[in-house]
Amino acid sequence: MSTRELEVDVVVVGAGVAGLSTALGLARTRDVLVVSDGEGSTGWAQGGIAAASTPDDSPALHAADTRAAGDDWCDPRAVDRLVEEGPLRLAELVAAGARLDREPDGRLSRSLEGGHHRRRVVHASGDATGAEVARALSAATAEVPRLSARVVGLLQSASGAVAGLICRSSDGLVRVRARAVVLATGGLGHVYGATTNPAGVRGEGLALALLAGATLSDLELVQFHPTALHTGAAGGQLPLVTEALRGEGARLLDLSGAPLMAGRHRLGDLAPRDVVAREVHRAARRTGSGHVWLDARSVPDVARRFPTVAASCAAHGLDLAADLLPVTPAQHFLCGGVTTDGWGATDVPGLYAVGEVAATGVHGGNRLASNSLLEGLVYGARVAAGLVLELPPADSSDGSTPLLVDSPAAAGAARVVMDVHAGIVRSGDGLADAASVLRPLVHRDPVALVGAAVVAAAAARPESLGCHFRSDAPASAGRTPRVRVRLDASGEPSVLAPPASALAAAQASTSPSVSAA
Numbered sequence: 001m002s003t004r005e006l007e008v009d010v011v012v013v014g015a016g017v018a019g020l021s022t023a024l025g026l027a028r029t030r031d032v033l034v035v036s037d038g039e040g041s042t043g044w045a046q047g048g049i050a051a052a053s054t055p056d057d058s059p060a061l062h063a064a065d066t067r068a069a070g071d072d073w074c075d076p077r078a079v080d081r082l083v084e085e086g087p088l089r090l091a092e093l094v095a096a097g098a099r100l101d102r103e104p105d106g107r108l109s110r111s112l113e114g115g116h117h118r119r120r121v122v123h124a125s126g127d128a129t130g131a132e133v134a135r136a137l138s139a140a141t142a143e144v145p146r147l148s149a150r151v152v153g154l155l156q157s158a159s160g161a162v163a164g165l166i167c168r169s170s171d172g173l174v175r176v177r178a179r180a181v182v183l184a185t186g187g188l189g190h191v192y193g194a195t196t197n198p199a200g201v202r203g204e205g206l207a208l209a210l211l212a213g214a215t216l217s218d219l220e221l222v223q224f225h226p227t228a229l230h231t232g233a234a235g236g237q238l239p240l241v242t243e244a245l246r247g248e249g250a251r252l253l254d255l256s257g258a259p260l261m262a263g264r265h266r267l268g269d270l271a272p273r274d275v276v277a278r279e280v281h282r283a284a285r286r287t288g289s290g291h292v293w294l295d296a297r298s299v300p301d302v303a304r305r306f307p308t309v310a311a312s313c314a315a316h317g318l319d320l321a322a323d324l325l326p327v328t329p330a331q332h333f334l335c336g337g338v339t340t341d342g343w344g345a346t347d348v349p350g351l352y353a354v355g356e357v358a359a360t361g362v363h364g365g366n367r368l369a370s371n372s373l374l375e376g377l378v379y380g381a382r383v384a385a386g387l388v389l390e391l392p393p394a395d396s397s398d399g400s401t402p403l404l405v406d407s408p409a410a411a412g413a414a415r416v417v418m419d420v421h422a423g424i425v426r427s428g429d430g431l432a433d434a435a436s437v438l439r440p441l442v443h444r445d446p447v448a449l450v451g452a453a454v455v456a457a458a459a460a461r462p463e464s465l466g467c468h469f470r471s472d473a474p475a476s477a478g479r480t481p482r483v484r485v486r487l488d489a490s491g492e493p494s495v496l497a498p499p500a501s502a503l504a505a506a507q508a509s510t511s512p513s514v515s516a517a
Contacts, residue, residue, distance in 0.1 A: 002172035006147075008033045010387055011165060011178040013151050013205065016042035017130075017376030018355025019184030020137035021089075022344075023144045024096075025384025030391070033176060034141070035167055037150035038200035040186045041356070042376070045130025046242035046308055048111065048123040049093075049377070050370040051086040057118040059083035066371060069115040069272040070335075070364020071466035073221075073479075078361040081342060082371065082378050089377035090122070098136035100124050112247040113369035114270040121370045127242045127308040133373055149174055151204070152404045154181060154212045154351070155397035162212055162350035163397035179391045180350055182383060183209060184376075187334040187356040188222070191451050192423070193235035193415040195331040196228055202411075203450035204404060205357040209338040210453065211401040214348045215496065216485045217359040218336025219457035220468045223367055224424050225332035226276040227252075229325065230291035231316055235415065238330045239312035241294060243369050246270055248305070250296035253324070254283050260292055274366040274467040277329040281424045284328055291326035329424055333372060335363040335467065336457075339484065344383035350392045354383045365466020402491075410445035414438060418451050422458055427472045431459040442492055453493035457483045460495040 008031045012019045015036035026032040052062040062083040067074045094100060101109040101123050110119040124132035149169035155177065157163050164177040185205025189197025206216060227246075228238035246252070246269045252260040264279055265271035283292045296302050303310040303321045310320040318325060338346055338353035340360055345352055355376045362375055417437045421430035434455045441448035460483045461468055463476030481498035488494040 004172065004174045005177070006033065006174060007177040009178065009391060010180045010182060011035060011176050012182045012184055013165070014040055014184030014186065014355070015138070015146070016040035016184060016186060016355065017133050017137065017373050018380045019182070020134075020141050021377050021380025022182055022184060022354055022383045023141050024137065025381050026387060027141060027144050029388050032144055033178075034144055034146045035149055035151060035165070035176070036146065037148065039198050041189070041197050041201055042130045042373070043134045044196070044198055044240065045133070045373055046127040046240050047113065047244060047370045047373070048121040048129045049090055049133075049373045050113075050116065050121050050368070051090045051374060052083060052118070052120050053087040053090070054110070054118075054120070057120050059086075061118060062086075062120060065116050066362070066368045067364065069366050069368035071366055072364065073466060074364030075361025078342065081382070082362050082375060085378045085381070086374050089374070089381055093133065093136060093377060096136050096140040098124065098132055100132070101126065111244050112270065113243045114246065114267070114276065115272045115368045121244070121247075123244065125307065127244060127306045130373065147174065151208065154208055154401045156212065156399050156401060157395040157397050158399070159395065160213055160348065161392070161395045162348055163395050166400055166403065177397065179394055180352055180387055182344065182352040182354060183338065183357050184353075184355050184380070185357045187337075188450050188454070189237075189331060191414065191418055191447050191454070192331040193419040194228070194238055196225055196238060196240045197331070198237055202447055204446055205353070206337065206450045206453070207404060207446035208401065209346065209348075209351065209353065210449065210487050210493065212348050212351055213486070214346045214351060215339045216337060216453060217339040217482055219334070219454045219485055220461050220483060221335035221363070221365055221466055222331060222422070222454065223273055223333040223335055223467045224277040224329040226273060226280045226329050227294055227327040228330035229312055229316065230328040238328070239316075241309055241312075241325060241327055242306065243273075245294070245296050245299060245302070245306060245309065248299045250294055250299055252276070252280065252327075253293040253295055255287050255289060255292065257293075272366055273369065274469070277424055277467070278469060280327065281329050291328045293324040294327045295324055296320055297322065333367050335365065335367050342382065343386035344379060345386070350395065352383055352387075354379050365468065404446045405444075407441075407445040407448075410441040411447040414441060414445065414448040414451040418454070422451070422455050425469055425471050426458055427470060428459065428462065431455055435459065439492065449493070453485050456493045456495055457485050
């Protein structure tokens with residue numbers, strides 16, 4: 001197989017909102033290349049973009065909602081960056097050509113979603129915001145060179161700095177030398193059996209970072225969307241049924257027709273996602289049906305306003321306007337990821353991360369609805385700004401990380417154990433069982449490696465926190481310091497001992513550590 005050599009200033013891995021926002025910010029001043037393999041999550045995002053830009057709203061109110069949804073585990077500095085810079089990045093997106101929904105008088109249409117106390121979420125074509133964001137950013141970066149290839153390893157210097165990457169394209173291997181590699185690869189969707197993410201999202205950015213020696217944070221905080229369409233399929237990508245439907249009046253019902261969230265949370269059907277997902281999970285298991293009902297029949301003109309959901313329903317013989325929809329939780333978003341600073345830099349020189357693959361501290365224990373596209377816009381611009389101001393020093397590579405090689409059998413076994421023991425409800429015994437299954441698989445498949453890292457982090461947090469729910473500790477008077485994971489000398493995920501300052505803070509207070517993630 002032939003090998004090509006390329007050299008650029010910056011290579012961005014991923015062509016979603018975070019990757020293209022980074023490339024857009026770099027395009028005028030840096031030689032940048034975007035590498036992607038298939039579609040990511042952005043184009044599938046039905047939810048909108050949350051931004052406080054009306055007289056009755058403010059960044060402070062948006063920040064308060066973000067922290068509350070995040071179970072007070074968010075890094076307040078990261079949240080402030082998100083909510084304060086968000087309206088500016090949204091305006092730039094509109095200036096770049098994004099066509100967002102508007103009222104007859106020309107004002108942006110704004111909806112209410114779970115965890116929000118103001119109507120601050122903007123959409124495109126009702127429930128196709130991600131597709132419009134992807135279209136607008138793709139057009140704005142049309143002149144940026146792209147390479148269709150799968151990244152299988154990172155180039156590293158003798159000092160351990162990342163100095164490029166190795167990818168596999170249709171015509172052979174490509175070695176791309178670069179002064180900075182930006183991972184914008186999304187989350188870990190298909191590390192689980194049932195997910196709302198497309199097939200290309202399987203945690204590879206996390207695996208690459210681990211193999212390069214980077215530290216990952218908050219991996220136990222895996223968010224499950226409460227309303228994926230229950231199709232009866234054994235696994236794979238399930239159609240998302242957007243939360244915005246509940247913002248417009250749709251209700252969750254148990255199989256008897258009773259309101260599912262009545263008395264469960266003061267926000268009812270618009271409670272934070274972790275709360276709603278657990279209630280759906282409990283009800284579905286209690287009946288053995290695997291689902292509850294979502295009733296959107298009272299939402300005015302629902303099929304026209306939510307055409308993506310209507311089409312998904314129709315493909316499975318359901319009428320959004322006339323039928324009760326069977327819905328079930330599915331893995332949706334990773335609130336943690338590769339540990340970064342406010343400019344996307346990791347603890348490995350030359351390696352950066354942005355978007356869902358990164359742990360900025362924005363989402364805390366549970367992501368607030370419609371903060372993910374916003375995060376990609378805001379932190380993509382920040383990563384670009386940092387690399388415009390200063391590139392890492394050139395460092396020639398003389399080695400590489402182990403290359404990613406798929407093992408379908410190992411990946412399949414990992415998905416089964418992740419669904420059973422590391423899903424919406426977890427326990428110490430179940431996580432121990434999962435670790436024993438995953439341990440011999442971590443050297444054979446990146447899905448198993450990432451799964452093992454999630455399990456290690458979840459086992460290290462013995463209390464419930466946000467979307468990490470322990471059935472053996474549903475409530476706790478204290479909190480474990482932030483959990484960080486790195487590969488040990490044997491190549492297995494290992495939890496790092498927290499610094500003494502974090503331990504002291506955890507012992508002295510029930511408040512979370514807010515040290516930079």
